[in-house]
Amino acid sequence: MYNWVETTHVLTLAVFLGMLFVIDLRMLGVCLTSVPASKLAARLDRPMMLGFAVMIITGVMLFYAAPIRTTQSVWFRIKVVLLIAAGINAMLFRRKMHGAVHSWDQDAVPPKPVRTAAALSLTLWAGVVITGRCIAYNWFDCGQEQSDLMNWAAGCLVDAAAQ
Amino acid sequence: MSLYQQALPFFEWLESSGLGQAAKAYGGVYAMAQSFHLMSLALLGGTVLVTDLRLLGVVLRDVPSEAVADGAHRWFKLALVVVILSGTFMVAGVATKAYYNEFYWAKMIALLVGIAFVFAIKRPLLRTEHAKIRPWLLKLVALASTTVWFTVAACGRWIGFSG
Numbered sequence: 001m002y003n004w005v006e007t008t009h010v011l012t013l014a015v016f017l018g019m020l021f022v023i024d025l026r027m028l029g030v031c032l033t034s035v036p037a038s039k040l041a042a043r044l045d046r047p048m049m050l051g052f053a054v055m056i057i058t059g060v061m062l063f064y065a066a067p068i069r070t071t072q073s074v075w076f077r078i079k080v081v082l083l084i085a086a087g088i089n090a091m092l093f094r095r096k097m098h099g100a101v102h103s104w105d106q107d108a109v110p111p112k113p114v115r116t117a118a119a120l121s122l123t124l125w126a127g128v129v130i131t132g133r134c135i136a137y138n139w140f141d142c143g144q145e146q147s148d149l150m151n152w153a154a155g156c157l158v159d160a161a162a163q
Numbered sequence: 164m165s166l167y168q169q170a171l172p173f174f175e176w177l178e179s180s181g182l183g184q185a186a187k188a189y190g191g192v193y194a195m196a197q198s199f200h201l202m203s204l205a206l207l208g209g210t211v212l213v214t215d216l217r218l219l220g221v222v223l224r225d226v227p228s229e230a231v232a233d234g235a236h237r238w239f240k241l242a243l244v245v246v247i248l249s250g251t252f253m254v255a256g257v258a259t260k261a262y263y264n265e266f267y268w269a270k271m272i273a274l275l276v277g278i279a280f281v282f283a284i285k286r287p288l289l290r291t292e293h294a295k296i297r298p299w300l301l302k303l304v305a306l307a308s309t310t311v312w313f314t315v316a317a318c319g320r321w322i323g324f325s326g
Contacts, residue, residue: 011317
């Protein structure tokens, strides 16, 4: 069961992140430049959000399979922060895009603020993938010799373990 | 001696090579390779999906399918290169284990089929004007393409679960 959920989580990456990559690359002005930016974003929005929904659902299921270990994973904590940052970036971008899109919609290369937001989005999502992958590793797990900073960042209950 | 048996020395050599040793020694680098493997999988899957969904008439119906297919293919090629490079590094570290893993072979066969399909059938076909191609043939190609790349990714994820 865990394997199926995990596989769905990873494969949906191609749906969600794949669509996101295509949209962001368009916003950078390097992919499908003949298609109006807003049209591409609007048309790929539904498959992207569909993928996002599946990722969230399977992601929550994976979390519940090992809630304590996951909560005490530095990587998971960074991942959640990056996810929130990516969400805020996307929301701000959406609001700005709907306001001023007609001035640059047909441009092959969108204006600088748009490109910056797209680059930020790509960077944040890359971080989400990297930290997500690292959750599987035990480098900074609690209960081993490591710095106080690491124990604090992972939320390890050091004192409780020592007693 | 079968072809399968003949391949064993190559996998043993790969694991003992510098690449294999590096993949074993540096967990952090390995996790980064895995992350890049996942991100390029997302890009590859995204470009395949956008093209196939367009050919099936699901998304971007008002954009010429030639533009979508050509624009996506450029990024597909980049994604394929990154997938293969990161994948080579990943397999080098566990080469003999992969050799005895049937999902590894299933994936490699699916991958070869996928590459051959794209460069020998799909691209040559899509380079002609799409209106002149029979609609059922376009849809068949789109379905076959999605199926084969889904198989590659699914078998790939399953390598980690078996063996």
